[in-house]
Amino acid sequence: MTAPRATTVALIGVTRRYGSVRALDGVDLTMTTGVTGLLGPNGAGKTTLLRMLATVLAPSDGQLGLLGLDPADPGQRTEVRRSLGYLPQEMGFPSGFSAFRFVDYMAVLKEWTDRDSRHDEVRRVLDLVGLRDLSAKRLRTLSGGQRRRAALAQALIGDPRLLVLDEPTTGLDPEQRAALRGVLSAAGHESTVVLATHQTEDVAALCERVIVVDGGRVHWDGTVRDLVATARGKVWLADAPTPGAQASWRTGTGRHRNVGASAPSDAELVEPTVEDAYLLLLGAAALHRAKGAVGSEVAA
Amino acid sequence: MSAVTVDAGVPTRTRPARSPLAVLAAVEATRFARHPVFLFTTALMVFTSYKVYADSYANRTVAGLELTLGPAWWVGLGGLLVAYRLTRSTRRADEAVAGVPADEPTRTAALLIACLVPFTVAVLYTVQVLVAWHVEPMTWTTGWDHWSALERDAMLVAGGLAGLGGPVLGVCLGRWWRWPGSALLATVVLVAWAILTAAPWDSKLGNIWHMTSPYVLWYSGTDSDEQNEALGGSPLWRVGYVLALITLAAIAALLHGADGAKRAVLQRAFAGAAVLAVVLLLVAALTGPDYQVMANT
Numbered sequence: 001m002t003a004p005r006a007t008t009v010a011l012i013g014v015t016r017r018y019g020s021v022r023a024l025d026g027v028d029l030t031m032t033t034g035v036t037g038l039l040g041p042n043g044a045g046k047t048t049l050l051r052m053l054a055t056v057l058a059p060s061d062g063q064l065g066l067l068g069l070d071p072a073d074p075g076q077r078t079e080v081r082r083s084l085g086y087l088p089q090e091m092g093f094p095s096g097f098s099a100f101r102f103v104d105y106m107a108v109l110k111e112w113t114d115r116d117s118r119h120d121e122v123r124r125v126l127d128l129v130g131l132r133d134l135s136a137k138r139l140r141t142l143s144g145g146q147r148r149r150a151a152l153a154q155a156l157i158g159d160p161r162l163l164v165l166d167e168p169t170t171g172l173d174p175e176q177r178a179a180l181r182g183v184l185s186a187a188g189h190e191s192t193v194v195l196a197t198h199q200t201e202d203v204a205a206l207c208e209r210v211i212v213v214d215g216g217r218v219h220w221d222g223t224v225r226d227l228v229a230t231a232r233g234k235v236w237l238a239d240a241p242t243p244g245a246q247a248s249w250r251t252g253t254g255r256h257r258n259v260g261a262s263a264p265s266d267a268e269l270v271e272p273t274v275e276d277a278y279l280l281l282l283g284a285a286a287l288h289r290a291k292g293a294v295g296s297e298v299a300a
Numbered sequence: 301m302s303a304v305t306v307d308a309g310v311p312t313r314t315r316p317a318r319s320p321l322a323v324l325a326a327v328e329a330t331r332f333a334r335h336p337v338f339l340f341t342t343a344l345m346v347f348t349s350y351k352v353y354a355d356s357y358a359n360r361t362v363a364g365l366e367l368t369l370g371p372a373w374w375v376g377l378g379g380l381l382v383a384y385r386l387t388r389s390t391r392r393a394d395e396a397v398a399g400v401p402a403d404e405p406t407r408t409a410a411l412l413i414a415c416l417v418p419f420t421v422a423v424l425y426t427v428q429v430l431v432a433w434h435v436e437p438m439t440w441t442t443g444w445d446h447w448s449a450l451e452r453d454a455m456l457v458a459g460g461l462a463g464l465g466g467p468v469l470g471v472c473l474g475r476w477w478r479w480p481g482s483a484l485l486a487t488v489v490l491v492a493w494a495i496l497t498a499a500p501w502d503s504k505l506g507n508i509w510h511m512t513s514p515y516v517l518w519y520s521g522t523d524s525d526e527q528n529e530a531l532g533g534s535p536l537w538r539v540g541y542v543l544a545l546i547t548l549a550a551i552a553a554l555l556h557g558a559d560g561a562k563r564a565v566l567q568r569a570f571a572g573a574a575v576l577a578v579v580l581l582l583v584a585a586l587t588g589p590d591y592q593v594m595a596n597t
Contacts, residue, residue, distance in 0.1 A: 055398075056399055074403075074559060074561075074562070078401050084399055086399035087396070091393060091395060092392020092393055093393055094389040094393060102393075105327065106393075106397075108323055108324050108327050108402075109320075110402070111320040114318065154396060164399075
């Protein structure tokens with residue numbers, strides 16, 4: 001029997017307001033070591049939640065505990081930050097910096113004061129994200145994916161106990177994403193890794209636990225397997241879109257994949273994915289919202 | 301808000317052996333020293349000052365007291381631009397930087413310490429001129445005998461202090477004024493301020509007016525004029541006023557992002573420095589030599 005894992009993140013009734021808007025609304029969560037995926041549509045509150053875990057944002061109400069400390073207290077917040085790695089959703093870089101210099105600068109800010117060990121650590125994390133050969137290049141000359149990996153490298157400095165990543169795989173090609181999964185799953189053995197993503201396949205491949213957030217509330221919290229199980233019997237293939245299906249699209253084989261609350265009796269059921277379960281969970285209203293957003297983008 | 305009780309079984313890193321502030325300050329100082337604008341303005345200061353200096357001794361045509369302008373103009377204003385750029389250089393990474401143990405006041409303090417780089421250049425220049433003045437006084441120069449040796453030295457020191465004040469102000473602006481061009485506008489305002497306050501005004505109120513400027517040239521007119529006007533006030537006390545201004549700018553910079561007890565301490569320090577600055581300004585304006593029309597020698 002394995003020992004129960006220590007709770008490293010705890011939120012009790014956490015609310016975050018921006019004016020009259022509640023970005024998070026009474027969220028209760030606890031986390032331990034391992035990789036947790038945050039799923040949710042744009043504006044669901046994922047980034048707000050991650051910014052709180054990264055001590056960048058304070059709750060308007062409720063209690064937040066990180067690594068046994070209270071981030072509301074300046075001294076304890078600094079202590080949390082000593083064990084924290086954070087990759088924001090959008091990250092720029094100081095002008096004129098090479099990848100090495102940028103990560104080295106961040107390492108200094110993370111109190112790596114000994115030059116030799118700091119440089120060793122910078123080389124290690126650049127190696128982890130596959131940027132060692134490009135470390136001397138100026139960041140502005142690197143591709144978007146390479147810059148994203150440089151940003152990720154700074155989050156990995158010092159094997160942080162709490163790793164908060166907002167869309168870490170954005171801009172990465174499939175090989176890079178696969179490599180990154182290896183890094184993050186390894187980190188999850190000893191650390192609490194929380195990542196927000198729109199890539200449901202990353203969640204399926206990487207996360208032990210998935211939390212679905214929408215409208216500032218937690219809509220689902222459980223294992224990936226349990227989430228997928230909620231869609232079993234609700235995904236089917238057909239030659240045409242099935243009326244009443246919540247979502248339907250033509251696949252590469254020419255057949256239509258349908259996701260809905262109830263499959264027709266003669267439907268050819270298929271194994272659901274995390275994405276199917278996620279779509280079912282969010283419901284028709286969210287899908288209509290998404291369609292509206294895509295429609296307006298196309299119109300624009 | 302109290303912390304949620306959780307198992308504190310997660311090990312935390314041991315505290316660093318060396319001060320993170322010292323390491324960060326060294327990094328920022330290196331960035332300052334290597335900045336092209338700093339290197340360029342320092343080179344220009346050395347070049348132009350040397351020309352003025354050499355001409356002054358060789359031809360006795362250049363006003364020696366104008367040598368006080370070198371560090372203020374080149375290192376002060378140039379350093380302001382560099383310090384602003386360095387302060388703002390990490391703005392694009394603000395979100396990630398917000399989650400590191402070195403909080404904003406610590407990062408600001410490191411930048412303020414880095415301002416010692418331009419100040420060192422200004423000090424070296426000041427010491428060199430100071431020695432020259434005492435070895436071979438520039439007695440031919442405008443207004444030389446109007447002030448005592450100590451007062452002339454104080455004028456020079458105040459000019460040298462601008463080599464610290466400009467960069468410190470640049471850090472302050474970088475923290476509080478985040479719109480593009482603000483540093484450039486600040487340099488224009490400083491120059492305009494110095495020019496406007498250099499206008500002679502024979503009254504104690506006039507003394508206060510021209511003393512407010514971060515840099516003062518103590519006489520009006522040029523060497524070719526038949527007579528010049530010496531501004532009133534004490535160059536000695538003005539050094540204190542300039543130091544108080546620098547302290548105010550430094551505290552204002554540190555206040556950005558400070559919270560809790562640290563903020564309260566800084567606010568009290570700012571108020572104290574502000575009162576001190578006003579007192580020193582008044583003392584500097586109301587003591588020392590009076591306004592006087594000087595015959596040009």
